[in-house]
Amino acid sequence: MFFTNAQDVIKHLYSLPKLHEKADLTYIKRVLKLLGDPQDQVKTIHVTGTNGKGSTSYYLSNLLQKAGQKTGLFVSPYIFEFNERIQLNGQNISDSELVRIANLVENALDQIRIEDPNFALVTFEYEVVAAFVYFEQVKCDYAVIEVGIGGEHDKTNVITPEVSIITTVGLDHEDIIGPTLLEIACEKSGVIKTKRPVVLGNLPREVMPIIEERAREKSASIRKLGENFFVSGDQKIHYRDAQKNLSFNTRPEVEGFDIAVAIQAFSLLHLPLASDEIEDAINQTIIPGRYQVLQSEPLIILDGAHNIQAMQNLLNFIHEQAHLRHGTVRILMMMMRDKDLDEVFSLFQPTDQVELTTIDYPRAAKKKDFPDWVVQKYPYQENWQSAYKQLKLESQANDILLVTGSFYLVGEILHLEENAKNEN
DSSP states (O other), rough: OOOOOHHHHHHTTTTTTTTSSOOSSSHHHHHHHHTTTTGGEEEEEEOOOOOSHHHHHHHHHHHHHTTTTEEEOOOOSSSSSSSEEEEEEEEEEOHHHHHHHHHHHHHHHHHHHHHHHOOOOOOHHHHHHHHHHHHHHTOOOOEEEOOSSTTTTTTTTTOOOEEEEOOOSSSSSHHHHHHSHHHHHHHHGGGTTTTTTEOOOOGGGGHHHHHHHHHHHHTTEEEEEETTTHHHHHHHHEOSSSEEEEEEEEHHHHHHHHHHHHHHHHTTTTOOOHHHHHHHHHTTOTTTTTSHHHHTTTTTEEEOOOOHHHHHHHHHHHHHHHHHHHHOEEEEEEEBTTTTTHHHHGGSSSEEEEEEOOSSSSTTTOOGGSSSHHHHHHHHEHHHHHHHHHHHHOOTTTTEEEEEEEEEHHHHHHHHHHHHHHHH
């Protein structure tokens, strides 16, 4: 197969199988080896966690760029366009580069299929291979690599990073890496590598023995939030460790944890960067689909929170802001069928005006997928565009309109707003 345009590459990616018979790394390692093991040619930072790994990855990427490093970033999911998955110095991979790299991967696959005609990569493996090939070819100084799911068996876990990061451990993807919190922690601890430091974020106390045991086995030093470095503040974020005292613009408290972890991981790389430059790098970081502000009056916030931990943190922040603004909270909510639909809705306040919607996507929950008590309590609007426009119209200057529950809905809203802007 030979690709001539990016749309063909993306279409091909989504036609690939989603899972192998064996949940191991033999398939991806076989392809990477044939391509010269590009993942070993670039210094990496490996980021896992139930929540906060995307934000932490973006903060780290900006810190590295500020320090003059040619910086790769691999993240998922994408919000606005597929090319967000693979970035260089904050810029999405170009269509032409995506095509070129995909053809290199295809060439390797063709060679393998001479001996093994049925050999194939799953979608995520293909994306990971493409990212490593790209980062090696453009000669990145560092690449920040966000895991897909878990750690030990994640397809990104083919690297020996300079630093490993575990941001949080909570319940999500329990059917794949759980079902218990301890099993999830065990899977995530798989990113810890021999004699490479690990930075730990806001982790539950009960999982610490598992993480610490893995670090001991690997002779990996640990830096812990709340022990080796600290963060505080409900509006402004304050960070401190043995060397630094820093302050950052207004952010939700949970973002403070991600900022702190990113700074601590960055400090372990021993790259020169003054305190004011660190503050600038963090303050200038925009994370797509995470506490993303579209406008201020009314305050419209997009956030792809899709599990209990993330939703709880998000709603705490939204309700604090509503109290300060003396406004009403309106929420447009879409979720995937395989999420904890029941539990999430117990987090809303009685005064929240919640509306359910869906998008044209196979996993998206429709009206029949929500618990009976939820659809009896909250209106359901099949057409997300109509629902969003109506809620926006009803919102006064001091109100808050939150779009949440899925990055897919957030992406649709961003496209809608972008098209509206272009038409005006």
